[in-house]
Amino acid sequence: MFKITDVRCEYKVNPIGLGIPHPRISWKLESDQRGTRQLAYQIVVSADEPGDEVLWDSGKVMSDASIQIELDSMTCESGKRYYYRVRAWNEQEECTAWSDTAYWEMGLLSPQEWEGEWIQAPGVAGLETDQCPMLRRSFRIEGKVKSARIYATALGLYELKLNGRKVGDSYFNPGWTSYHERLQYQTYDVTNLLQTGENVIGTFLGTGWYKGHLAWEGLHSIYGDQLALLLQMHVELENGERLTIVSDGEWKAAGSPILMSEIYHGENYDARLEQAGWSEAGFNDRDGWHPVEILSHSKDILVAQESDPVRIVNELKPVELMKTPKGELVIDMGQNMVGWVRLEVEGDAGKEVMLEHAEVLDREGNFYIGNLRKAKQTIRYTLKGKGVEAYEPHFTFQGFRYVKLTGFDESKVRLEQFKGMVLHSDMERTGYFECSDPLINQLQHNIEWGLKGNFLDVPTDCPQRDERLGWTGDAQMFIRTAAYLHGTVDFFTKWLRDLAADQLYNGGVPFVIPNVLGKKGGEEFKDQHSSAAWGDAAVINPWTIYLVYGDKRLLAEQYDSMKAWVEYIRSQGENEFLWNTGFHFGDWLALDAKENSYVGATDRDYIATAFYAYSVSLVLKAAEVLNKVDDAEKYAELYRNVRKAFQDEFVTPSGRLAVGTQTAQVLALMFGLVEGPAKERTTRKLIELLEESDYHLTTGFVGTPYLNFVLSDNGYNDIAYKLLFQQDYPSWLYQVTKGATTIWEHWDGIKEDGTFWSDDMNSFNHYAYGAIGDWLYRVVAGIDLDETVPAYKRIVIKPQPGEGLHWADGRLESMYGMIRSAWHKLDDGKLRLDVTVPVNTTAEILLPAASDESQVTESGKPLNQAEGIEKVETVEQGIRVTIGSGSYTFEFAQVK
Numbered sequence: 001m002f003k004i005t006d007v008r009c010e011y012k013v014n015p016i017g018l019g020i021p022h023p024r025i026s027w028k029l030e031s032d033q034r035g036t037r038q039l040a041y042q043i044v045v046s047a048d049e050p051g052d053e054v055l056w057d058s059g060k061v062m063s064d065a066s067i068q069i070e071l072d073s074m075t076c077e078s079g080k081r082y083y084y085r086v087r088a089w090n091e092q093e094e095c096t097a098w099s100d101t102a103y104w105e106m107g108l109l110s111p112q113e114w115e116g117e118w119i120q121a122p123g124v125a126g127l128e129t130d131q132c133p134m135l136r137r138s139f140r141i142e143g144k145v146k147s148a149r150i151y152a153t154a155l156g157l158y159e160l161k162l163n164g165r166k167v168g169d170s171y172f173n174p175g176w177t178s179y180h181e182r183l184q185y186q187t188y189d190v191t192n193l194l195q196t197g198e199n200v201i202g203t204f205l206g207t208g209w210y211k212g213h214l215a216w217e218g219l220h221s222i223y224g225d226q227l228a229l230l231l232q233m234h235v236e237l238e239n240g241e242r243l244t245i246v247s248d249g250e251w252k253a254a255g256s257p258i259l260m261s262e263i264y265h266g267e268n269y270d271a272r273l274e275q276a277g278w279s280e281a282g283f284n285d286r287d288g289w290h291p292v293e294i295l296s297h298s299k300d301i302l303v304a305q306e307s308d309p310v311r312i313v314n315e316l317k318p319v320e321l322m323k324t325p326k327g328e329l330v331i332d333m334g335q336n337m338v339g340w341v342r343l344e345v346e347g348d349a350g351k352e353v354m355l356e357h358a359e360v361l362d363r364e365g366n367f368y369i370g371n372l373r374k375a376k377q378t379i380r381y382t383l384k385g386k387g388v389e390a391y392e393p394h395f396t397f398q399g400f401r402y403v404k405l406t407g408f409d410e411s412k413v414r415l416e417q418f419k420g421m422v423l424h425s426d427m428e429r430t431g432y433f434e435c436s437d438p439l440i441n442q443l444q445h446n447i448e449w450g451l452k453g454n455f456l457d458v459p460t461d462c463p464q465r466d467e468r469l470g471w472t473g474d475a476q477m478f479i480r481t482a483a484y485l486h487g488t489v490d491f492f493t494k495w496l497r498d499l500a501a502d503q504l505y506n507g508g509v510p511f512v513i514p515n516v517l518g519k520k521g522g523e524e525f526k527d528q529h530s531s532a533a534w535g536d537a538a539v540i541n542p543w544t545i546y547l548v549y550g551d552k553r554l555l556a557e558q559y560d561s562m563k564a565w566v567e568y569i570r571s572q573g574e575n576e577f578l579w580n581t582g583f584h585f586g587d588w589l590a591l592d593a594k595e596n597s598y599v600g601a602t603d604r605d606y607i608a609t610a611f612y613a614y615s616v617s618l619v620l621k622a623a624e625v626l627n628k629v630d631d632a633e634k635y636a637e638l639y640r641n642v643r644k645a646f647q648d649e650f651v652t653p654s655g656r657l658a659v660g661t662q663t664a665q666v667l668a669l670m671f672g673l674v675e676g677p678a679k680e681r682t683t684r685k686l687i688e689l690l691e692e693s694d695y696h697l698t699t700g701f702v703g704t705p706y707l708n709f710v711l712s713d714n715g716y717n718d719i720a721y722k723l724l725f726q727q728d729y730p731s732w733l734y735q736v737t738k739g740a741t742t743i744w745e746h747w748d749g750i751k752e753d754g755t756f757w758s759d760d761m762n763s764f765n766h767y768a769y770g771a772i773g774d775w776l777y778r779v780v781a782g783i784d785l786d787e788t789v790p791a792y793k794r795i796v797i798k799p800q801p802g803e804g805l806h807w808a809d810g811r812l813e814s815m816y817g818m819i820r821s822a823w824h825k826l827d828d829g830k831l832r833l834d835v836t837v838p839v840n841t842t843a844e845i846l847l848p849a850a851s852d853e854s855q856v857t858e859s860g861k862p863l864n865q866a867e868g869i870e871k872v873e874t875v876e877q878g879i880r881v882t883i884g885s886g887s888y889t890f891e892f893a894q895v896k
């Protein structure tokens, strides 16, 4: 058996609305033979599904490439659908059957194709200040519809309806981008929503990130203060006729029942203002509806949807209805989540119910919203009084586990009236990790939910307080963990394009992307940008995406931005190789900080120069990958100089680091800035520091993601495990033992005595410290990649079992297929390692601490009789086996 599965275009199964002129095709292969590799492939593109009208045929291409095949010699037309099939040959010249026919469809490729106008509710519509408008347009279709598409976007957020039904299943459209530079539009297939005769399209508009409140200091209307819609619908009838409906002066506007809807603050909804049938045929829009106004706004900024749409991904049932000591009526969702509550309620017209949202209860068990700062997270719903009313908010989301109920009849309220709708960018789940310890499994769960809560269209620091911004540092720290758990390539592609768009003329990188700080009179961060370890997201993130998905095109696209960042740094220091100036967040929230400071003790110039060296090393690698020979030479030299400057400044002649913190030792080791005796000394110093703190970390945002890696890499895997298993403060499991269901911002968000760290900055859903996930997957489970052959084409399986775990099991759905590495300690003292390697890849497996090749078995046979084994070598850390695709079970004794 040799077959082709999961053919995709631009990472997606049958995408529509693509804005990429030369899309890329990828597929996976399956075989019942071990060691199967692709020898050749053929892609055929046709204009029709049966494949009669062939537009492009690659012919048999002798190549083992099965991902990211760019159709660079095809020119794709706007709005057109293309069908394609793939087949492949293996090295035995066996050919797969043709894949199922798949398709992609282009969006509107040029701004000139937008025929409509930006439209907005007119002043005369009499909207209350915060009231969301609704817009509608009726039109007729005479004949049977063959196909129909809507292309739509908004200044603000929009929710579309066609003939009374929601268009699409996504929310928070058009998403958040650097709106002045780039604004996404969405494409919807609405063929099945249309009817012969009168049709009605309607929309609500909300303030969202465009006009709503963002950041602090009462900032709002950062991008603009007019909400507007731009829409184009293409209808093709069975009789060949075509119809285009656009946003234009024919539309009418009125006030909606949404009296206020704000990302941070929640929503006020008065169901009595609902106009039944307003987005359906037969509605009378003469009373209270006014012609829209045309707004002049650029269309040149329009880009097709790039990232995964935000959808309702889970639905949670609350676990408990409780009465707090203060007498508050509160429901517990059992999980700190992000999204909203779907509510069912019954009562008299005009009665108001209120839902307030909180992440935690206080020490006494009362409802606590101190850490939300100015974010209100409150839903007010006024009943229309007609039986059971179901309601969900529109343009707001809440970060919460507990919901305080006001206005409900205590004796009647039931848990079944409430459902937690979890929303985030709907990225495919790709990675799994499980092990024998329930607390570590809960930690893994918390990491996953930290991601779910903070990947709502942009990577945010937190989802609850008046912040929820795309902090670059946090995104940099967590990206590799995220790219294991979910398919994050589209999500970060969009965000990195915004990073490049918002990057300063001199290469500086704003603290948050999209950049809203220091804008419109936001004083706190005026003219501030470019902190070490934050701005480095410009380099680390595209490089990580390249490694994990082999996305060379994104790397090429971001290359100038990457370079601009290191050139910015070069221009900052007192000399060009040392970054010792400017503002930095430092080792944010480290525990060696001074009293009342957020900034850890590690010298800021030290961190800045260490990250400078690291970023230059990555730009150098990118230059090599992209074949930029001159740049590669230039950055190789810069790297040597920065590394030397770092050593001259921070490493004493006898090899001691001038900065004596845990984070300082970690960075020098992680970034390869010390060697020989200095490296040994640095390692020893780190161990000493850990001993002094009784094996507890003091690291903050900057040091923590790397701490366990440097321990495992430098012969102290046992200490890495010790840190992982600590349950008292400060440790990853401390919060788990305190009942956390997401990752906390602070090691002591809730202290031993049950009090809070503080009110002003205490998120219980902050993914940064969840970066330990990367170590769990790459070191504990042991699934890694060879950087020289990205996207796991050459897999490195190198598990490092340790004290406290009997087994660990990691799985990753890579671009080539499922990779698995699972180990078990057996009763006879041996280790069993189950490995799965996808077709068309190879893997280098390290059997840790195995010493005698003749004692190793694979599926019960001696190694030298097992199939698919390409090479066996004895190395310092064990036995290295190189294998081709297939599933393998190794068993071996470990030397102590």
Ligand code: BGC
Pocket: 461, 462, 467, 471, 473, 474, 585, 588
């Ligand atoms: C955010 C952090 C961010 C930091 C900058 C905070 O307010 O929540 O996660 O990285 O500011 O140091």
